[in-house]
Amino acid sequence: MKTRYIRSVAHIPQLSKDEREEISEVEKWFSFTATEYYLTLIDWSDPFDPIRRLIIPDPGEIEMDEGDLDPSGESTYTVAPGLQHKYARTGLLLVSDRCGGLCRYCFRKRLFVAGSEEVFPDVTAGIAYVRKHPEVTNVLLSGGDPLMLPTETLRRIITDIRTIDHVRIIRIGSKMPAYNPMRISEDQGLLNLLREYSLPDRRIYVMSQFTHPREITPQAEEAITALLSAGVMILNQTPILRGINDSGEVLAELFRKLSFIGVSPYYVFQCRPTHGNHIYSVPLEESYRIFEEARSMVSGIAKRARFVMSHATGKIEIVACTGEYVVMKYHQAADPEEMGKVIVCRRNPSAYWFDDYVTFIDECNLSAVHDGRSTQPIREAPGADTLSE
Template structure:
């Protein structure tokens, strides 16, 4: 089950000396990390290979754009390592290590000097969850929780399972792609998951397959092992330039995931984290790709939603007309915003919610049906909030 982790681009035999020199400065800003298994998926003869683009540094990452905390996660930190943004969900940062460092990572701040958001002892975070009965599901993330030794992961899962009001435990992990043998080769881990993924309160693994070529025979073996041990699997990934930014590739990802028993869940707008612009696709282009990809898949794969994790909530891109783009709060930090619909004039250059001007219109979801029949969209950029 052991693997070799590479932590310097100088160790990548597929790169030429010139390429190593070019990306050396990028590596100083945001570290490189990968497994030998994952690097072997790269076609080194193709300079535009999508797996290479996921994991190998790019000089364009040095552009000083974006923010280290674009979704303002720090403002929702309620205890060391614990975020509570949405009423029913508690998020525990349990690891500051990953099997590989995605170049488009939205939590780069965890992997730079002086990062202190991940704490070795999450007991205060678990105590917070215990004292907040509205929290029905807990997301273990980081970093990658499956980088923890199984015995340490067991301690965390056991403590959370001891909290009666927590019904769902989610584990966010790209290990099924980066090193699937961590799962299929560790019977102790599988037994742990089977022990605590119960009929009345399941464990979900939130996988992060980003490109169809990550779904190897080894990855499918890990997926099968998880399913056989009672774990539900949902997949989420951003739309990324040069990786999955075509309906053909994203559609193939949707279909293949549904074939192997993994439900496509969220397709994210790439967050405006520092260094991520080179990987980002404008929102409206991303929505077109998303809808065209869904059209090639069965109903099971069509359950995916295209969202952005904004500071104010998880905002779904719901529709585009010739003139307008329609968004909806799928989740909201402020419960009063839940279900709120926003309508903006289209802007093909917009990469984030904040790039749009004041909404042409906004309304609560309870008002939407009346609004459709009785209200003509204003032709100004002033917000018009309706209520019954």
């Protein structure tokens, strides 16, 4: 079953004339793309349908002039054309500036505006950089969506990477299992490519992004089964989003359905403060509550996800909330010295991002807190609310 790509809301007959006109103002700022298949998942009789909210532009995206087009500071870590090297063992290649659908909460909106030059069709320089850096054990293909590339283009990229002995894992970040699962299940060439290069000691991982349980359709299950049969490992990541999956019950159902089809929940992200994203954001402490409620409702296999923020300084995991404090830890860090560092902040129910906690430092006695790596006491870092050895 082929599916058509729709790149303007003017071609969605289920929207009224007034709705199309209102939404067209959003399209002047942020692009729209969807597949015909994905639009069939929307209950058009429900104006608050979560699938509709996920893909159809909302006037609220342009009502507030706040946020950043690069909230995680990715430009800081660009070391070669199209290649980011933020974490020692991972190289991230931006190989595509197209997606099967444009998520309204996308944190890389900047790639879909005129003049963006972050994605390079020629990945030669990026792969050459990886070749010279033996600490890089895995390469993440991202974008945009790598599965929007022709299969032969993807083959050339994967074949080149597989000539680098120290790269043991290739990851493909893709929402195509949700947006256009037939791209996977009906392309035998793609499945042959994955089967050829996902080896017993050098696996290919697909990092899927199922965001709501209704995206896990029979067609999506067929795509997942095809990937698993090709020897691919599949991990899922999703942000917590207002009006889409911001309840423990919905997130738990997502975790359960993922585990049933052989996909491991991996990361649950705090929605990044990208320009236009505020209407999809949930305060961090509310997100943590939703995350823990969801985990309490599922089996161990379904509760393996971690709740993190992809901050400019690293992946900050939210570990716990007490009556007064939020406890966080660097799950990944751009500065290797920060790895495992514990962060304790006074609770702030209106905080959406790590930076919102900077002024909420508490003067409590922290001498008994440790970072899990040594027996030395942790002291309060000057000028911030982080804890270090």
